[in-house]
Amino acid sequence: MSKKELKFEGLSVSPGIGIGKAFVRESGAIAAPKYKIRHREINEEVERFHRAISRTRRQITRLRSKLKGAPATAEEEMGYLFDAYAHMLKNSRLIRGAESRIQTERINAEAAVQTEIEEIAKTFSNMEDAYIAARIEDIRDVGNRLVKNLSRAPVQPFAHVPKGSIVLADILTPEDTAQLNPNKTAGAATMVGGAEGHTAILLRALGLPAVLGAEDMLRHVRTNDPVIVDGDRGLVIIHPTAETQSTYERLRSNQMRKNRQLTRLRDQKAKTRDGTVVALRANVELPMEMELVTRAGAEGIGLLRSEFMFMNRAKLPSEDEQYRALRELIRPMKGNPVTIRTLDVGGEKVASPSDGDQIPVDVSPLGLRGIRLSLARPELLETQFRAILRAGVHGDIRILLPMVTNASEVRRARDIMARAARRLKRRGVKFARPLPPIGTMIEVPSAALAADSLTQVSDFLAIGSNDLTMYTLAIDRADEHVAHLYDPLHPAVLRLIQFSAEAALRARIPLSMCGEMAGDPRFTALLLGLGFRDLSMTAANIPRVKQRIQRLDLAAANHRARTIMDQIDAGRIAALIDDFNALA
Numbered sequence: 001m002s003k004k005e006l007k008f009e010g011l012s013v014s015p016g017i018g019i020g021k022a023f024v025r026e027s028g029a030i031a032a033p034k035y036k037i038r039h040r041e042i043n044e045e046v047e048r049f050h051r052a053i054s055r056t057r058r059q060i061t062r063l064r065s066k067l068k069g070a071p072a073t074a075e076e077e078m079g080y081l082f083d084a085y086a087h088m089l090k091n092s093r094l095i096r097g098a099e100s101r102i103q104t105e106r107i108n109a110e111a112a113v114q115t116e117i118e119e120i121a122k123t124f125s126n127m128e129d130a131y132i133a134a135r136i137e138d139i140r141d142v143g144n145r146l147v148k149n150l151s152r153a154p155v156q157p158f159a160h161v162p163k164g165s166i167v168l169a170d171i172l173t174p175e176d177t178a179q180l181n182p183n184k185t186a187g188a189a190t191m192v193g194g195a196e197g198h199t200a201i202l203l204r205a206l207g208l209p210a211v212l213g214a215e216d217m218l219r220h221v222r223t224n225d226p227v228i229v230d231g232d233r234g235l236v237i238i239h240p241t242a243e244t245q246s247t248y249e250r251l252r253s254n255q256m257r258k259n260r261q262l263t264r265l266r267d268q269k270a271k272t273r274d275g276t277v278v279a280l281r282a283n284v285e286l287p288m289e290m291e292l293v294t295r296a297g298a299e300g301i302g303l304l305r306s307e308f309m310f311m312n313r314a315k316l317p318s319e320d321e322q323y324r325a326l327r328e329l330i331r332p333m334k335g336n337p338v339t340i341r342t343l344d345v346g347g348e349k350v351a352s353p354s355d356g357d358q359i360p361v362d363v364s365p366l367g368l369r370g371i372r373l374s375l376a377r378p379e380l381l382e383t384q385f386r387a388i389l390r391a392g393v394h395g396d397i398r399i400l401l402p403m404v405t406n407a408s409e410v411r412r413a414r415d416i417m418a419r420a421a422r423r424l425k426r427r428g429v430k431f432a433r434p435l436p437p438i439g440t441m442i443e444v445p446s447a448a449l450a451a452d453s454l455t456q457v458s459d460f461l462a463i464g465s466n467d468l469t470m471y472t473l474a475i476d477r478a479d480e481h482v483a484h485l486y487d488p489l490h491p492a493v494l495r496l497i498q499f500s501a502e503a504a505l506r507a508r509i510p511l512s513m514c515g516e517m518a519g520d521p522r523f524t525a526l527l528l529g530l531g532f533r534d535l536s537m538t539a540a541n542i543p544r545v546k547q548r549i550q551r552l553d554l555a556a557a558n559h560r561a562r563t564i565m566d567q568i569d570a571g572r573i574a575a576l577i578d579d580f581n582a583l584a
């Protein structure tokens with residue numbers, strides 16, 4: 001008998017329809033290395049094991065805290081599970097057994113954890129009891145999390161995903177997401193995660209239909225179950241009926257046809273009906289996006305998030321390695337500008353290198369993140385600048401500083417860039433001359449309110465509406481429980497955007513927008529009306545924004561923007577935008 005169709009609601013974070021078989025992440029075994037250690041390495045290995053335990057415990061606490069506000073049944077059940085996990089990480093047979101294996105068998109911690117799990121499973125193997133079977137699954141889950149946090153070599157959680165799978169997980173970190181292969185994956189869904197977090201941005205960049213925050217879903221699905229992810233409506237459907245399946249197959253082929261039509265716009269200009277040209281550039285998170293960037297007809301890269309070079313690895317990337325990675329992204333742009341943002345880890349964006357804790361993990365969004373971290377570790381920033389300057393020989397580059405709050409941060413970064421250039425000169429290495437323009441991201445309210453002072457030290461301003469909305473409204477962009485309150489149309493956010501845009505226009509320096517607002521055709525008329533002529537977005541959105549611009553009358557958009565900026569209510573603003581868009 002076929003199973004009952006189940007529907008779970010979540011946030012529609014990445015559009016499209018994914019139809020396939022479930023690949024439930026936690027059930028996938030993790031391939032961890034196994035090796036012998038020397039006697040004198042035992043203490044170090046035990047310490048490494050304990051560091052991984054602490055990190056896993058912090059992650060469990062985070063998952064636990066995410067449950068607040070979830071439906072009462074889910075909160076109770078998952079809360080109980082996470083409490084059990086936290087307990088297991090304190091003092092359990094798994095932890096004691098693995099530690100003793102490191103000491104007596106002299107094996108690495110990953111192997112010790114996996115061997116201990118198998119031993120525990122064997123002990124109970126002839127007890128046919130559902131409760132015990134579930135507990136063993138829990139132990140495996142905790143063990144997998146530990147192994148993931150232990151591995152020196154990056155774990156590849158999706159190395160064995162069968163083609164066409166829908167990846168389901170309780171949580172996907174940006175690092176996990178960066179490892180999804182869009183050619184093998186048909187979609188993704190998780191139980192936690194907000195619509196504007198980095199995981200969501202990466203899923204959109206990979207073009208994977210995705211739903212985040214679909215609570216309770218994992219309890220009802222196993223690997224290989226048939227699943228549909230409806231990224232447009234925020235639905236995960238498990239065991240779809242034949243009727244649902246065929247409706248969605250139809251929807252999917254209609255969408256594909258529309259997308260093919262849009263790609264025909266590739267070689268056309270983004271020009272309004274009254275002749276104003278707008279530059280549409282791509283945001284790039286991963287090198288694998290470059291093909292789509294070229295296919296979408298992007299006029300360069302408006303935001304290259306450099307975090308990808310620091311993800312899923314144990315060591316910091318060297319200057320040479322960074323140089324080579326950047327060169328591969330700059331060359332295909334054939335002289336179109338490439339704006340490279342310096343490292344922006346912290347908040348929900350993580351980078352893995354632990355290298356003597358040079359890059360801290362689990363940094364609060366108000367902590368040592370973005371430019372603050374770079375200035376606190378000037379050698380890290382200088383290395384990055386040297387790599388960027390060298391790569392600048394291969395194209396037209398600009399440098400962008402994230403999370404700036406005052407002019408002195410920009411001045412100090414400029415000093416470090418000058419030092420990097422002097423060092424390259426002494427080494428006789430070729431680098432970009434004259435030195436590339438340095439721009440400032442406006443993504444914190446203080447930066448927006450002090451935009452006129454920042455224009456004096458910056459060659460251009462780029463507005464980051466994602467963080468600007470988060471910090472202005474005090475809403476965690478990666479938290480699904482407050483996702484309904486995240487609203488870039490809040491008058492406070494719009495006024496900060498307008499204030500910064502006017503500062504750049506007055507100072508006659510280039511202005512762009514690279515937050516997610518730039519890639520949503522709903523906001524295009526408003527942004528043009530506020531003076532933006534340079535928008536950077538996920539490459540897949542370029543055709544839709546171009547089409548919106550081509551249908552737009554700039555004089556009317558200016559007029560509507562003025563009316564909108566006089567409003568004090570977000571609902572009224574949304575109505576004014578939607579009415580205007582409906583006319584075109």
Ligand code: PEP
Binds near residue numbers: 303
């Ligand atoms: C932003 O904050 O709007 C932005 C573009 O940066 P990120 O999304 O990488 O934080």
Ligand code: MG
Binds near residue numbers: 402443464466
């Ligand atoms: Mg940001």
